[in-house]
Amino acid sequence: MTLSGPIAAQALEPIRYTVRFPAPETHYLEVEAVYPTGGRPHVDLFMAVWTPGSYLVREYARHVENVTVRGPGGRALTIQKSAKNRWRADTGGAPTVTVTYRVYGREMTVRNNWVESSFAMLNGAPTFISLVGGSSRPHEVRLELPSGWKTSSTAMLPVAGQPHTYRAEDFDTLVDSPIVLGNSLIREFEVAGKRHFLVLEGETAFFDVDEAVKGVRKIVEAGGQVMGGRYDYPHYFVLYVITDAGGGLEHKNSFLGLAGRYTTRNRRAYLGWLGLTAHEYFHNWNIKRLRPVELGPFDYENEVYTKALWIAEGFTDYYAGLLVKRPGLSTRDEYFEELTGQIEAVQSVPGRLVTSADMSSYDAWIKQYRPDENTPNTTINYYSKGAVIAFLLDARIRRATNGAKSLDDAMRLAYERYSGARGFTAEQFYQTMSDAAGTDLRSWFAATAESSKELDYAEALDWFGLRFRPVDVGNPRAWMGATTRNDAGRLVVSGLRRETPAYAAGLNVDDEILAIDDVRVRADALAGRLEQYRPSDKVTLLISRRDRVTRLDVTLGTDPGRRWRIEPAPNATADQKQRVTAWIGS
Numbered sequence: 001m002t003l004s005g006p007i008a009a010q011a012l013e014p015i016r017y018t019v020r021f022p023a024p025e026t027h028y029l030e031v032e033a034v035y036p037t038g039g040r041p042h043v044d045l046f047m048a049v050w051t052p053g054s055y056l057v058r059e060y061a062r063h064v065e066n067v068t069v070r071g072p073g074g075r076a077l078t079i080q081k082s083a084k085n086r087w088r089a090d091t092g093g094a095p096t097v098t099v100t101y102r103v104y105g106r107e108m109t110v111r112n113n114w115v116e117s118s119f120a121m122l123n124g125a126p127t128f129i130s131l132v133g134g135s136s137r138p139h140e141v142r143l144e145l146p147s148g149w150k151t152s153s154t155a156m157l158p159v160a161g162q163p164h165t166y167r168a169e170d171f172d173t174l175v176d177s178p179i180v181l182g183n184s185l186i187r188e189f190e191v192a193g194k195r196h197f198l199v200l201e202g203e204t205a206f207f208d209v210d211e212a213v214k215g216v217r218k219i220v221e222a223g224g225q226v227m228g229g230r231y232d233y234p235h236y237f238v239l240y241v242i243t244d245a246g247g248g249l250e251h252k253n254s255f256l257g258l259a260g261r262y263t264t265r266n267r268r269a270y271l272g273w274l275g276l277t278a279h280e281y282f283h284n285w286n287i288k289r290l291r292p293v294e295l296g297p298f299d300y301e302n303e304v305y306t307k308a309l310w311i312a313e314g315f316t317d318y319y320a321g322l323l324v325k326r327p328g329l330s331t332r333d334e335y336f337e338e339l340t341g342q343i344e345a346v347q348s349v350p351g352r353l354v355t356s357a358d359m360s361s362y363d364a365w366i367k368q369y370r371p372d373e374n375t376p377n378t379t380i381n382y383y384s385k386g387a388v389i390a391f392l393l394d395a396r397i398r399r400a401t402n403g404a405k406s407l408d409d410a411m412r413l414a415y416e417r418y419s420g421a422r423g424f425t426a427e428q429f430y431q432t433m434s435d436a437a438g439t440d441l442r443s444w445f446a447a448t449a450e451s452s453k454e455l456d457y458a459e460a461l462d463w464f465g466l467r468f469r470p471v472d473v474g475n476p477r478a479w480m481g482a483t484t485r486n487d488a489g490r491l492v493v494s495g496l497r498r499e500t501p502a503y504a505a506g507l508n509v510d511d512e513i514l515a516i517d518d519v520r521v522r523a524d525a526l527a528g529r530l531e532q533y534r535p536s537d538k539v540t541l542l543i544s545r546r547d548r549v550t551r552l553d554v555t556l557g558t559d560p561g562r563r564w565r566i567e568p569a570p571n572a573t574a575d576q577k578q579r580v581t582a583w584i585g586s
């Protein structure tokens, strides 16, 4: 579109970045940024301290070096640090100033940068210093690729006629548009008239790209079926860096994922990859366009709190499983294995009885993203609990409407009401789910999402004809309940959950277990040693705690192992079987 008249007069001058890689093998990139000054004597610049979707202050400015500023004609000006992530640059009255700086990028995670000899992965937050008060300006990025690098991929719109140059309409879009550079394998497909790209960078030699692109396409189609065909992006980029890392981070028109080089050679790893892909892709609706009211516009310099991540992450995780199962990318058994894992991740964690899903979300910055040895005792993962709540809610809506409506309908209704600039409050979300179900669910949400009471599975099991089947574990095994690590041959306690024999006996994290009943136990031999005992046996541990040797008496318990799995009951009725098919496909 060409701007003219009064709109053009209002159009803001962009901030223009040039990114160079003079020595990528040193993990550095260089940025040259041109900022309009508006004629002011100085401009304030800032770097984000966190990346939306990853709730921890990461202090990206610590990787920035050699910040200098020049005026027109290369005249040196002064620039000073004014906060941990801010700089104040003198302008000398010039209409624009040029700031240059270097950024170190050697963190193989989806929220930071990685630069090496043959490729790079860039995120907006740790790369681009922006103008305080200039977030609504366009931000333009020109990438100068090292010789031998051929491709750059990002969901930002390309600038016509200028290779490797992209334009973000504002700072939000810049931060929301990771860039992958190097020599990527790029596959394109179309769904509902929208172009979709699968981009694989890094160690792609073992990766079956044909299989992968088929899988991604089915996930995109299955997602559209849930959300009523609302593909509201201009195009979509699935960006994967293939090494030996993992993880994913959602964006509005793309996501950035990390995957292992052997992903497509191993069924379990491939299912994990499909699940990650489905999760991050479904976020294009649930969190990026249909969002909790607190998650936008973002304050990039401070923490942002929301109680709704059990919806934004948990419901997304629930749909990840369905988007893989419904088009037949996983089997029914594999789907129930995944659902079992989600339920187990709630039911096996003592912290489920301490912290509610909504408060777990609120405290994401200090708990979920800062786990320690006591985390399982004190909080619950809002991904797992949110996914289980979504499963129970899906069953509840189906039952309340006698199968006429499902959580899919409720999510579409929420999308119609609150997608776009608005965002929803918890009360609005509860009301929308209630409207879809035709029954008031407020007290149900109070019991499931806002309480740390046990969840009730009976209704969902009954609707779908499912059961928790005990898994045969053979003879009951003696169990202490401590998790341990092998620390260079030392058997060291790494975690203790409440209500375990070890916890009750007073064993501590970091204790070294030297012997059981005065017989030395080697770091790799604990399981074998416990096989020599039976539940209820009393043993004496010889331990070293900060090098002081002492004894502890422990009464062994019974290994809970995995005692059940969720699956269709063999005596399910025809109605119940039909409901399972309506839910997860045939």
Ligand SMILES: [Zn+2]
Binding pocket: 250, 279, 280, 283, 312, 313, 316
């Ligand atoms: Zn997520």
